Amino acid sequence: MLKAELRKKYMQKRKALSRDEAFLLSEKIFTRFLIFFKPYAGQKVHIFIPIEKFKEIDTQIFIQYFLEQNIRVYVPKVVGNELINIEIFKDTVFDTSAWGIQEPVSNEDSGENRFDFVITPLLYCDKRGNRIGYGKGFYDGFFQNLPKESKKIGVNYFDPDEYIDDVWENDIPLDYLVTPTEVLSFLSGLE
Template sequence: MLKAELRKIYIQKRKALSSDEALLLSEKIFNNFVDYFSPVEDQKIHIFTPIKKFNEINTFMFITYFLSQNIRVFVPKVIDNKLINIEIFEDTVFESNPWGILEPISNRDSEETHFHYIITPLLYCDFNGNRVGYGKGFYDAFFQDISPESKKVGINYFSPNEMIEDVWENDISLHYLVTPREVLSFLSGVE
């Protein structure tokens, strides 16, 4: 199936979830992530903040947990059409950007390029780790600038069931996908 078709389908599926369903599924995804990856103190994790109007996975439970475990947390912020990453702390102040995404008020790029995990937003992921996002390309560009050892972990309410037909040469696939039901690895036995 083509990315544009999958984008439409999964935006609709996400909209169909009630707030309670989205929260319950987010909790299951969070628990699966923590159980599988067992993040520890001083690791560096890059994670997005959710767009509430798009019913995205509630990543604030991840952020709260990571900060409580002394895990270093970085969130994206778009400045001049480029995604930078800002380290956050318990007292970081956030504001809503024009897309309705909560971002730190600070514009100070951490310039960090190595993360243990990059928790990546997506609308859909296929059986090969290819992802469909909103089509802006921010994460594909971001992935090119980071250490190849950084594990790219997609989180989604839905498991794969269709292959993405129009994967492009510059698309960068995920290493893992975490859903409410499972954790899939796309590393072909090499971890």
């Protein structure tokens, strides 16, 4: 299927979830992430803050856990046309952006790009690790500057069942996908 068709289909599937269903599925995804990746103190995680109106995975569960476990947390923020990485702490001050995203008030880029895990938003991911986001291209640009060791991990309510037919040359696939039912690796035994 084409990206535009899949984007529309999975936005509708996500909208059909109740808030309770979305939260319970988010908890299952979080549990699968913990069991599979076993994050520990001192590691660095780049993670998105969910857009509530789009019923994105509730990553606040992840963020709270990471901060409690002394795992360093970085969140993306769009400043102009650039995605920057801001380290957050328990006392970080947030504000709501024009996109309806809770973002740190600070615009100070951490300059960090060596993350153990990059937990990535998406609408759909196929069985090859190709992802569909909202079509702005911020994450493809971000992925280009990551070292190979940084694990690019998508999180989604839905398992992949269709291939994306119009993958572009600049699209960078994920390394893993975590759903409520499984963790898929797209590394082809390269670990």
